[in-house]
Amino acid sequence: MAKQLLGKEVTAALNERIKANVAACQEKGVNPTLCIIRVGENPSDISYEKGATKRCETLGVACEKILLPEDVTQEDLLATIDKVNKDSHIHGVLLFRPLPKHLNQAVIENALAPEKDVDCMTDLSMSGVFTGKKIGFPPCTPQACMEILDHYQIDCTGKKAVVIGRSLVVGKPAAMMLVKKNATVTICHTKTVDMPSVAREADIIIVAAGRAGVVGAEYVKEGQTVIDVGINVNAEGKLCGDVDYAAVEPIVDAITPVPGGVGSVTTSVLVGHVVEAAMRTL
Numbered sequence: 001m002a003k004q005l006l007g008k009e010v011t012a013a014l015n016e017r018i019k020a021n022v023a024a025c026q027e028k029g030v031n032p033t034l035c036i037i038r039v040g041e042n043p044s045d046i047s048y049e050k051g052a053t054k055r056c057e058t059l060g061v062a063c064e065k066i067l068l069p070e071d072v073t074q075e076d077l078l079a080t081i082d083k084v085n086k087d088s089h090i091h092g093v094l095l096f097r098p099l100p101k102h103l104n105q106a107v108i109e110n111a112l113a114p115e116k117d118v119d120c121m122t123d124l125s126m127s128g129v130f131t132g133k134k135i136g137f138p139p140c141t142p143q144a145c146m147e148i149l150d151h152y153q154i155d156c157t158g159k160k161a162v163v164i165g166r167s168l169v170v171g172k173p174a175a176m177m178l179v180k181k182n183a184t185v186t187i188c189h190t191k192t193v194d195m196p197s198v199a200r201e202a203d204i205i206i207v208a209a210g211r212a213g214v215v216g217a218e219y220v221k222e223g224q225t226v227i228d229v230g231i232n233v234n235a236e237g238k239l240c241g242d243v244d245y246a247a248v249e250p251i252v253d254a255i256t257p258v259p260g261g262v263g264s265v266t267t268s269v270l271v272g273h274v275v276e277a278a279m280r281t282l
């Protein structure tokens with residue numbers, strides 16, 4: 001039986017710090033405010049939006065939403081971003097990605113004001129993750145993985161870490177953050193040859209493959225820690241991870257469940273960034 005790494009234990013600690021910072025803002029007459037921009041009706045965007053809305057409420061942060069149709073033009077989305085950039089009562093902006101194919105995502109991502117970039121969407125913010133310079137905020141999801149490792153005192157120094165997935169939202173920045181924690185890191189992706197045997201060599205596996213249940217028993221061995229970043233909505237509308245939990249859990253030492261793992265921590269990290277952005281304006 002593996003130890004469950006529970007998101008709620010990690011968020012309880014984070015939320016206390018966030019609440020204190022919210023109070024500090026309010027004392028100075030500033031109401032930390034998140035603006036969510038959603039294009040279309042992607043179910044995983046909607047579930048993140050629901051989670052973020054609830055967490056904002058719990059923590060006393062305002063949450064505004066801008067919903068745009070799936071066929072929004074590049075011009076209209078850029079105009080929306082320009083508007084929130086100029087709106088001084090908004091401290092942080094979350095734009096769900098990936099965007100529909102007809103939009104030029106690279107241009108849109110860099111249109112956001114850097115000081116409001118609470119999920120590391122701009123190239124400038126992302127450069128901070130790679131250079132180690134303190135620029136903006138790190139991306140919420142890989143930071144949530146690190147918060148879980150820290151909270152459960154899972155030391156990375158000298159450990160072998162395998163990251164499954166090379167996206168700019170999770171895989172690549174997660175690998176850099178693990179390097180910063182002194183792990184030796186391997187990034188696996190769709191062209192990796194014999195991924196199960198690479199994964200079995202790891203002490204720590206971060207799974208951000210983006211497909212439900214792809215990591216099965218053949219990827220793991222005893223003694224490992226498995227962090228499942230996947231949030232997939234299955235046919236019954238239920239959340240499930242990228243790890244086949246029932247197969248993997250009996251083998252490894254520690255594992256994050258879905259739901260109840262990384263996703264819930266991601267949401268608190270996001271709200272924490274919004275409050276931090278508000279504090280920087282004081």
Ligand SMILES: Nc1nc(=O)c2c([nH]1)NC[C@@H]1CN(c3ccc(C(=O)N[C@@H](CCC(=O)O)C(=O)O)cc3)C=[N+]21
Nearest residue numbers: 044045047048051095096097231259260261263264267
């Ligand atoms: N720019 C961008 N950044 C993202 O981080 C991003 C994105 N776009 N697009 C969509 C995906 C999906 N995603 C989710 C996060 C939390 C829940 C979620 O359900 N959270 C629940 C808890 C879930 C759980 O317990 O595991 C909550 O906060 O209460 C769902 C989905 C982020 N993504």
